Every structure is written in structure tokens, then in C-alpha cells.
Amino acid sequence: MAETFWERKTCQPGDTIFREGDSANQAFIVQEGEVIIVKVTEDKTQVLGTIGKGGIFGEMGLVDDRPRMAAARAKTGVTLIVVSHQMFEDKLAKTDTFIRGLLNIFAANTRTLSAPSDSSAAPAPNAAEEG
DSSP, rough: OOOOOEEEEEETOOOEEEEETTOOOOOEEEEESSEEEEEEEEEEEEEEEEEEOEEESSSHHHHHHOOOEEEEEESOOEEEEEEEEHHHHHHHTSSSSOOOOOOHHHHHHHHHHOOOTTTSSOOOOOHHOOO
């Protein structure tokens, strides 16, 4: 059986891990430290949440191949385990099609609920559309 190699990334307090709008080719698991997820609007930065040890972030883009919805910054010194897009796809390929469909629906619903209130937000697919 092949051994899986997990890439690690370290960041100092205040380091930007990714920016809103960046391509989402990785997700991260916090091994040590804390990360804040922030949304920058016109003149303010809103903290959406804090991710601590054992938490995962950046996974939405792996599910739906869309750009980052928010930015991630190191709140403290952090060690992150990197989950590549390929690793995610390999795991997902072994998953039941029903579960894959649910992941896509969850991602679409989250993006729709997080979008500013305007007509440009695409409606989320429902289970009937997924087949």
C-alpha cells in the first residue's frame, strides 16, 4: 500500500493564506494555531470565523471549482496540512454519487446564502435537478 504524503505549510501571525477571489486549488487542515476567515467590503474587514486545531477551511472551492469566497489569514503562528485538489478528487471519486451530489448542493446553497442580495447570484440546484 502506498504511503500518503501530506504537505505542510507554516505561517506567521498576520500572514495571508489566500485572498478572496483566488483560485481554489487547495484546502487546509489546521494542525496547530488559529486562522481567521475574513470578508473585505468597501471600507471594512469582517471576521466571519476562526478556525482552530483540527478545523478545515478552503474546501468549498475544491467542491465546486469556483474562486475563494473570503480570505484566510493566520491569527497566530499556524501549521497547516495541505489538501490538494488532486487528493480531494481522488477521495471524491471513491464516494457514492449521492454524496457527491449533496456536496455540490451544499456548496451552491452556501454560496447563494453568502452572496450579496442582488439578481446576479445564481439559484442553488435542488435534489430533483441532480437526478
